Amino acid sequence: MVSIKDVAKEAGVAVSTVSKVLNSYPNVSEATRKKVNEAAKKLNFVPNAVASALSSKRVARIAILMNQAAQATAIDEIDMSYISGAIVKAKEIGLDVITIFYSMFEDKPLNELIAYLRSQSIAGLLIYGLSKDDDVLIELVKSEEFKCVVVDADIVNERTSCVMIDQAQAQYDVVNEVLKTDSASRILYIKGKDNGFVTELRTAGIKRICEERGIELMIEQGEFSEKKAREITFAKAKDCDMIVCASDMMAIGAMKALTEMDIFRPVCGFDGITLMGYAGKQMNTVKQDFYNISATAVEEIDRLRSGETGRKVVPEHKVVKLQYLDIIR
Amino acid sequence: MVSIKDVAKEAGVAVSTVSKVLNSYPNVSEATRKKVNEAAKKLNFVPNAVASALSSKRVARIAILMNQAAQATAIDEIDMSYISGAIVKAKEIGLDVITIFYSMFEDKPLNELIAYLRSQSIAGLLIYGLSKDDDVLIELVKSEEFKCVVVDADIVNERTSCVMIDQAQAQYDVVNEVLKTDSASRILYIKGKDNGFVTELRTAGIKRICEERGIELMIEQGEFSEKKAREITFAKAKDCDMIVCASDMMAIGAMKALTEMDIFRPVCGFDGITLMGYAGKQMNTVKQDFYNISATAVEEIDRLRSGETGRKVVPEHKVVKLQYLDIIR
DNA sequence: CTGTTAGCGCCTTCAG
DNA sequence: CTGAAGGCGCTAACAG
Numbered sequence: 001m002v003s004i005k006d007v008a009k010e011a012g013v014a015v016s017t018v019s020k021v022l023n024s025y026p027n028v029s030e031a032t033r034k035k036v037n038e039a040a041k042k043l044n045f046v047p048n049a050v051a052s053a054l055s056s057k058r059v060a061r062i063a064i065l066m067n068q069a070a071q072a073t074a075i076d077e078i079d080m081s082y083i084s085g086a087i088v089k090a091k092e093i094g095l096d097v098i099t100i101f102y103s104m105f106e107d108k109p110l111n112e113l114i115a116y117l118r119s120q121s122i123a124g125l126l127i128y129g130l131s132k133d134d135d136v137l138i139e140l141v142k143s144e145e146f147k148c149v150v151v152d153a154d155i156v157n158e159r160t161s162c163v164m165i166d167q168a169q170a171q172y173d174v175v176n177e178v179l180k181t182d183s184a185s186r187i188l189y190i191k192g193k194d195n196g197f198v199t200e201l202r203t204a205g206i207k208r209i210c211e212e213r214g215i216e217l218m219i220e221q222g223e224f225s226e227k228k229a230r231e232i233t234f235a236k237a238k239d240c241d242m243i244v245c246a247s248d249m250m251a252i253g254a255m256k257a258l259t260e261m262d263i264f265r266p267v268c269g270f271d272g273i274t275l276m277g278y279a280g281k282q283m284n285t286v287k288q289d290f291y292n293i294s295a296t297a298v299e300e301i302d303r304l305r306s307g308e309t310g311r312k313v314v315p316e317h318k319v320v321k322l323q324y325l326d327i328i329r
Numbered sequence: 330m331v332s333i334k335d336v337a338k339e340a341g342v343a344v345s346t347v348s349k350v351l352n353s354y355p356n357v358s359e360a361t362r363k364k365v366n367e368a369a370k371k372l373n374f375v376p377n378a379v380a381s382a383l384s385s386k387r388v389a390r391i392a393i394l395m396n397q398a399a400q401a402t403a404i405d406e407i408d409m410s411y412i413s414g415a416i417v418k419a420k421e422i423g424l425d426v427i428t429i430f431y432s433m434f435e436d437k438p439l440n441e442l443i444a445y446l447r448s449q450s451i452a453g454l455l456i457y458g459l460s461k462d463d464d465v466l467i468e469l470v471k472s473e474e475f476k477c478v479v480v481d482a483d484i485v486n487e488r489t490s491c492v493m494i495d496q497a498q499a500q501y502d503v504v505n506e507v508l509k510t511d512s513a514s515r516i517l518y519i520k521g522k523d524n525g526f527v528t529e530l531r532t533a534g535i536k537r538i539c540e541e542r543g544i545e546l547m548i549e550q551g552e553f554s555e556k557k558a559r560e561i562t563f564a565k566a567k568d569c570d571m572i573v574c575a576s577d578m579m580a581i582g583a584m585k586a587l588t589e590m591d592i593f594r595p596v597c598g599f600d601g602i603t604l605m606g607y608a609g610k611q612m613n614t615v616k617q618d619f620y621n622i623s624a625t626a627v628e629e630i631d632r633l634r635s636g637e638t639g640r641k642v643v644p645e646h647k648v649v650k651l652q653y654l655d656i657i658r
Numbered sequence: 659c660t661g662t663t664a665g666c667g668c669c670t671t672c673a674g
Numbered sequence: 675c676t677g678a679a680g681g682c683g684c685t686a687a688c689a690g
Contacts, residue, residue: 003667014677019669027675044440046447050388051667054379054682058669068413074603076409077402083412084397084430091433096449099428101413104420111373118375120425252607274403278581278607332683343661348685356659380683383666387685662689667682674677 002043011039022047049096059121061096062301065137067129068101075249077273078290082128082151085294093302098122102137110136114145122146124301126294127153132195147304149297153197160310163297165317167198170286171205174268175244177319178284179213182266184242187215190222190229190254192246202246202270222250229253234261243267248276251283276322287320331372340368351376378425388450390425391630394466396458397430404578406602407619411457411480414623422631427451431466439465443474451475453630455623456482461524476633478626482526489639492626494646496527499615500534503597504573506648507613508542511595513571516544519551519558519583521575531575531599551579558582563590572596577605580612605651616649 004022008015013032020028021036039045053059064086068079083099090097098120105113113136117125124147130137131153141148141160148160155162175187189206192199203219210217218240222229229250233243234257243258243265245251251269258265269276272287293315300313333351337344342361349357350365368374382388393415397408412428419426427449434442442465446454453476459466460482470477470489477489484491504516518535521528532548539546547569551558558579562572563586572587572594574580580598587594598605601616622644629642 001667004669005667015668016670016678017676020676023669029675032676046444048383048450048667049448050379050450051383051682052669054377054383054666054684055668055670057682059379068409074406074607077405080397080405080409083428087428087430088433091429097427098425099412099416101416104417115375119378121377121379275604275607278403278604330683333685334683344683345662345685345687346660349660352685358659361660377683380666381685383668383682384684385686386666660690662687664685664687666685669680669682671680672678674675 001048002045004045004047006043007036007039007045010043011035053121059123060094060305061098061121062090062124062126062298063117063120063122064097064099065125065127066099066101067131067134068103074275075271075273077275078271079128081290082294085291086126086298089295089298093298095298095302102134105136108136110139110143113140114143117146124148124305126297126301127151128294130155130197131193132197147301149301149304151293151297154201154312156310156312158309159304161300161304161313162310163293163300163313163315164198165286165288165293165315167201168205168208170317170319171202171244171246171270172209173317174270174284174286174319175206175209177321178242178244178266178268179209182242184215184240184266186240187217187242187244188232188236188240188265189217189219190232190243190245190250191219192222192224192250194221196224199246206244222246222253224250226250226253226256230257233257237261237263237265241265245269247271248273248285251285252276252278255283272318272320272322282321282323284319284321287318289315289318330377331374333374333376335372336365336368336374339372340364382450388452389423389634390427390450391419391453391455391627392446392449392451393426393428394454394456395428395430396460396463397432403604404600404602406604407600408457410619411623414620415455415627418624418627422627424627424631431463434465437465439468439472442469443472446475453477453634455626455630456480457623459484459526460522461526476630478630478633480622480626483530483641485639485641487638488633490629490633490642491639492622492629492642492644493527494615494617494622495643496530497534497537499646499648500531500573500575500599501538502534502646503599503613503615503648504535504538506650507571507573507595507597508538511571513544513569513595515569516546516571516573517562517565517569517594518546518548519561519572519574519579520548521551521553521579523550525553528575535573551575551582553579555579555582555585559586562586566590566592566594570594574598576600577602577614580614581605581607584612601649601651611650611652613648613650616647618644618647 004018008018127150144159150162152164220232226249230253233254243254248269248271268284270286272285333347337347456479473488479491481493549561555578559582562583572583577598577600597613601614
């Protein structure tokens with residue numbers, strides 16, 4: 001392995017000078033800068049990021065914490081978008097990224113998690129898919145041991161920002177959109193798990209529009225589960241004239257049930273995943289841009305790293321109509 | 330930050346002794362071992378993996394190279410399984426993992442990629458989704474600059490292993506399975522892109538079974554694209570009595586076309602993704618266990634790291650019948 | 659069995 | 675503007 005020392009020798013300068021060139025310090029003459037660069041190129045020198053981090057005590061390493069089961073699921077599209085958005089943006093900014101599934105620390109106590117993260121010289125955490133049940137993780141965030149950015153959970157403190165769309169408004173908007181083409185007097189709303197951070201927010205959104213329009217609202221708890229939504233739809237669809245679901249997977253379940261029952265009700269989902277196209281011919285949904293949300297989260301962690309204090313970031317959302325033909329590529 | 334030195338002082342021993350305890354060297358008395366551990370716990374000491382790596386020159390860091398577009402797709406389930414399988418197994422073995430999308434190095438020359446990997450002290454590479462067009466990556470593997478494990482591409486050399494199921498046999502098996510319940514005299518085979526490493530292998534599999542059974546075979550190139558498969562099906566389905574696709578996405582396209590045409594043909598896919606359940610009521614497929622394939626790949630890279638030479642690893646495959654009800658959870 | 663002593667490769671004052 | 679020297683936190687001979 002060719003080191004900074006070899007480059008120094010080759011260029012006929014001191015190692016410190018090479019280091020300065022590498023880190024583009026201002027006070028180096030153009031002549032020596034050139035000499036050093038040429039020597040580096042000639043020797044095919046590659047700086048060692050590990051040594052650099054150790055020496056400078058400047059770690060630019062963040063961890064992506066995901067709530068991913070070992071089992072693959074059909075909604076991995078969301079997680080995958082989160083991951084790639086984060087990784088690409090992080091590389092752009094010059095941050096090193098490691099991905100961690102928090103199922104790997106399932107029964108482990110908080111201090112073990114912290115120890116692992118510290119041993120890995122993690123400077124910041126990006127947390128996805130958090131629910132109110134994840135005590136250890138929530139403690140972790142609240143401990144303010146690390147700079148954190150939490151996606152889709154409303155936690156903010158000195159060292160923690162959160163990134164989430166305006167859930168209530170989004171739920172309002174998607175229903176508003178459907179009501180432009182379909183009328184409703186009784187809506188069946190299949191909400192998410194009570195331990196989800198977004199459940200109440202979305203529920204508030206649909207409540208508001210129903211009140212405004214004088215629409216009757218039946219709320220059921222679908223656990224974010226396709227199967228549960230399917231069952232609920234079987235039981236309740238006949239009593240309503242529109243079905244609104246707090247997630248795409250539940251919307252798919254509802255759609256399948258309607259197909260089997262052979263009745264029609266407008267249905268809308270929430271996440272805007274490609275998979276929606278397979279559920280039926282057409283469906284309204286909030287289109288969340290997970291890739292960009294994740295990129296935003298990385299920018300936010302960078303901001304925290306530079307000493308700024310935590311805040312709430314609210315990306316834009318859109319409402320779209322997904323149809324089968326949209327997704328054929 | 331509390332370091333090994335602080336622990337040494339607290340325990341009243343030398344730093345080297347602490348180091349030995351940490352790395353569980355044999356020649357340390359039980360008494361001092363205990364002293365050190367207590368001191369470490371008391372000071373809440375966490376070893377610095379970066380420093381350790383630098384000092385020992387023993388880097389246990391691998392990179393996952395993925396061919397993932399920025400755009401999310403419906404088949405992310407596969408990539409996600411690959412990623413989680415690799416990360417979980419790597420943590421088990423004690424390997425550090427970073428994920429890289431090779432789209433990030435799209436137009437960059439080989440040496441830049443190598444420089445990046447070297448700067449990150451990468452000891453081994455896990456490569457997924459490689460096609461024959463990826464010249465730079467193939468060069469990278471052939472350069473033997475890093476230990477590599479390539480998934481689903483038949484490249485082996487001194488420092489490179491590959492992991493892939495027996496593609497020909499799998500394609501044979503799935504058709505064989507369908508033929509147990511449906512007879513066919515003319516099969517439409519929608520194969521993958523010619524630049525794919527598995528395309529010819531799978532094609533060989535179906536050719537063999539058709540020859541054995543005296544079944545006529547029509548082969549079309551579907552580019553692994555749902556849309557293309559759909560078009561092909563529209564054009565050719567009437568001339569055949571069974572459709573076999575070299576990927577699930579193409580099978581879904583074929584299924585959709587059949588539905589629209591309102592005709593029935595047995596269809597089979599290849600990957601066994603959940604999404605298949607949305608395409609139709611029932612479909613045969615090769616069930617690849619991506620999670621475990623990826624875990625196997627990590628084990629293989631660990632083996633290479635320990636000095637063994639490259640080889641080909643062939644995991645088991647299964648044939649299953651996927652139906653909508655299977656996937657409801 | 660334990661401690662001393664060099665580094666790993668790089669960064670960073672501080673003199674010159 | 676450049677170089678010498680002292681670490682960063684840890685490991686690895688080598689003595690003792």
